[in-house]
Amino acid sequence: MTDAAIRFTGVTKAFGLVRAVDDVTFDLPQGALVTLLGPSGCGKTTTLRLVAGLELPTAGRIEIEGRDVTRLAAAERRIAMVFQSYALFPHMNVLENVSYGLVVGGARRQAAEGEANAMLKTLGLDGLGARLPSELSGGQQQRVAVARALVLRPKVLLFDEPLSNLDARLRRRVREDIRDLQKRLGLSVVYVTHDQQEALAVSDLVVVMKDGRIAQKGTPHALYDDPADAFIADFMGEANVLQGEVLGEGRIAVGGAVLETAMRAHPPGPAALAVRPESIRLLAPDEAAGLPGRVQRAAFLGQTREYEVETAAGTLFVVTPAAAPAWDEGAAVSCRLDRAIPLRG
Amino acid sequence: MGALFLGRAALVAILAGVLLAPWHGMESGFAGLTAWPSGDAAPLAALLADGTRWWLWSAVILLLAPAPALLAGRVPGRLLAWCSAGAIALVFVQGYAVGLRGLAWPILAPLLGEAGPQTALGWGGAILLAGAFAMLSAGLAAQGRFGGDAFIAFLVAGSAGLLLLFVFLPLATILAAAVMEDGRIAPGALATRLAAPEAWSLACLSTHRGCGVVWNTLLLATLTAVISTLIGLAFALLAARGNVRAQPAFRAMTILPLITPPFVVSLALIVLFGRTGIVTTAMWDWFDIPRSRWIYGLPGVLLAQVLAQAPIAFVLLEGAVRAIGPSLEEAASTMGARRFTVFRTVTWPLLRPAIAACLLLAFVESLADFGNPLVLGGDFDVLSTRIFFAIAGARHDPGRAAALALLLLALTFGAFALQALWLGKRRYTTVTGKGDSGVPAPLPPGLKLACGAVAWPWMVFTAAVYGIILVGGFVHDIGRADLSFTWRHFHTGFEVEWANGPAFRGSAWDSLFTTIQVAAISAPLTAGLGILLAWLLARQAFPGRRSLEFMTMLSFAIPGTVVGVSYIMAFNEPPVELTGTALILVICFVFRNLPVGVRGGIAALAQIDKSLDEASATMGGGAFQTLRRVVLPLLRPAIVAALAFSFVHAMTAVSAVIFLVSAQHNLATVYIVGRVEAGEMALAIAYSTVLIVVMLVVVLGIERVVGRAQIGRRAVPIAPVRAGA
Incomplete structure (x- = not known):
């Protein structure tokens, strides 16, 4: 494809004097799963929030599938995001949670719930529509959050440390599920994690960040076998x-x-x-x-x-x-x- | 919400304000509408056409200038913002410049010539201004301010405009009134008024004349603060550490003052201790103690204020006592300290911040109290009553009232500043997240005895006072100890006759209906605006957020009397003339009770993870949708609290509204004060009983209607929400 899914050109985000993201430029290919990896405080979550529109950049330009979204609010970007805490609405049941984006987008409730039910089925959650989020296990909540994001058929799907609230055994299965889903649907996915093993396991492309800048970008193999410097060499295993x-x-x-x-x-x-x-x-x-x-x-x-x-x-x-x-x-x-x-x- | 949508909506409002609604306020009320589109009810278009308000063409042209672009689907942000801001300024400036007596500012004579007199802005003006604010917001949002969200821009611009108009402008007017004399600015007059002997005289020390009101006010406030805190402390220690079985009685004592209009206890005190009061008569009959009027003055007001404040002190201090981790006291006793030593060296120092907070709260409440000094003060004047008489008394002197209001304001702000200074520094957290399963140390025996000696008599006294209120309405003349049962007073106040439907003949119906109406209108407005502001302040980042928060909280610190005076000074003349209407009562309640709604909303929002808002945003929910579908449903408990609080306060307030009521729109509390002054004690008590019942019914009703839905919906309310990375 000629167009990049996401293109950052000289993007900077400053909070006061701190530059959380400092003059970052990259192209992320369509249909690939890209992880943003780095130690805590490296700017990876801020980068993700810049893509989502939850933060607006101090300088630079952001494009999603060729469209300039630099000044657009999150609601207008046609992205979807799975939050670290899942951020399921506690006062709505699973079906209402999953159809939320369709309903606020103007769909009729019946049509929205039909689509939501289909998506729940895809993710193996059928029959749970009437439950409240608090009545689900951690893994189920995570899948509801994914269903809620996918039902909008977003151009780009964003994950913010999606596995951090799961126990070790579940983590591996869920990350494989995410990878399968991404491949099956041909989604462009950006995935934030601080766990290099997780990054190596699921990514087409890994972007390692340090102090608000990109330290190195490449395939998992290249980063592992061909690290640019001692930081990458040590961080990638x-x-x-x-x-x-x-x-x-x-x-x-x-x-x-x-x-x-x-x-x-x-x-x-x-x-x-x-x-x-x-x-x-x-x-x-x-x-x-x-x-x-x-x-x-x-x-x-x-x-x-x-x-x-x-x-x-x-x-x-x-x-x-x-x-x-x-x-x-x-x-x-x-x-x-x-x-x-x-x-x- | 898109800027284009808001811009077009603004156009519609502006057109409605120009073409349809009467531009000026109508003296004749809705009846004047028959004259439309001329006379009283003429819309701005008619006034422009016949040339009487030709200078307003400029405002209309400014507001319509962006119309072609908006209709073509473009939103030229800069143009919209400047045009609408200019028009808003023009409308207000011309309103002040051309008043009831024609041109008020001679400077503008060459420009405006013989501008005819004009009355206040009416619905047309209000709608046009609302439209202009919407256009301003659309313009700002289109320029990328407020995250590009027109809805947020409109909320911020709108609430800032309202706060400026109804909180800031009245204060500024008071300042201006204090420095004006005979229509000129006279700083000398301000100095004279502020330093007047009526405020600062120390005559009472050497002669029999009274001291200045500032000293009176300070003395009363200090005594109230100290005594109510001590009584509250005695109750708190007994309740939390005394091993006494009287919890229901303690609970009743804390709830009663909340639903009692503040001056009702004064009535009971008069019934008990007045010249012909029950206790006074008994003393005369049995011990030959002569009848006197001692209750009218400092002792009476003090007693009434302590009756109101002690329960609040009790609630605060009981919380503080219970919050002291028992393991601290246990640690001290394992180190060999005896019970009293433990209390003196551990418990007491940990209580000190709460006691300081309690003192300051009672102090501020006493400063602001108006009803009790009015009813019981006699010759003992405090600032709040003196302000009232400077406006409503024989010698109407707004300048003097304004200067006294400034003094009261300074005292209040001083107390708040002291509180911030004191509490800002020290904060003892003794209850940690760790399990703390110690047993609270019981009170040392001597201290328990002392607490009991204070608390039990006081409880008997409180019971007597509320007993009077309970009984007083149902007996012939409680003031003269005639205790035979009668419905007479309810009959006078609340008679209903059936003649082709109900006819409300009782003398109290009018004020009761107005009160309920005003409270019922202002409560949802207060709760709504308060929660919206809380959401803006807690969740949205925008320039000027701190100033908006400051203005919201400002009205909390202003004593009611000052608010009342400032409102009649600011809104008695064009362009904003509201005195004598029911609207000014509603506005007054909304902006006085707003801070509580805002605080409650902010506290509730702190419990709701921000990622819920963000999740909604990433799924395409704009600010409006997020607010409606995610935030408000989760804020339900805070909304209930704000509704109940503002309703109760609107029903019980006296200080501010006594300036604002009119013959047509009288309020229950003011009516009751009037009955007391006329000596109709029993009717006043009967009416108070009715008020208390109405408040109980409404508060419980709000909880049932708004609260029930929530319980059914959220069996297990808390989702596993962790802070985002």
């Missing part, structure tokens, strides 16, 4: 950051050892190297050329084993499959790096 030197294509030096490893192109010279815990293999010292070390701590977690290994380059955090050979505390090992990520800047 754990990483050991080692000081070393790039010697050439696929050759690095750390802790006095020269290692062969997979890596992205980087000019030779001293560099910080991010190494994911799961891309380190522990071998017997005589088995292969690697970074020599000694196991300080070992833990068995069921699916995986975790080690802390003392080396000349610093302490490495290593995660190996449970099926890999086990090492005892105090054992001498050789660390083989399958992949290292030289960091820029």
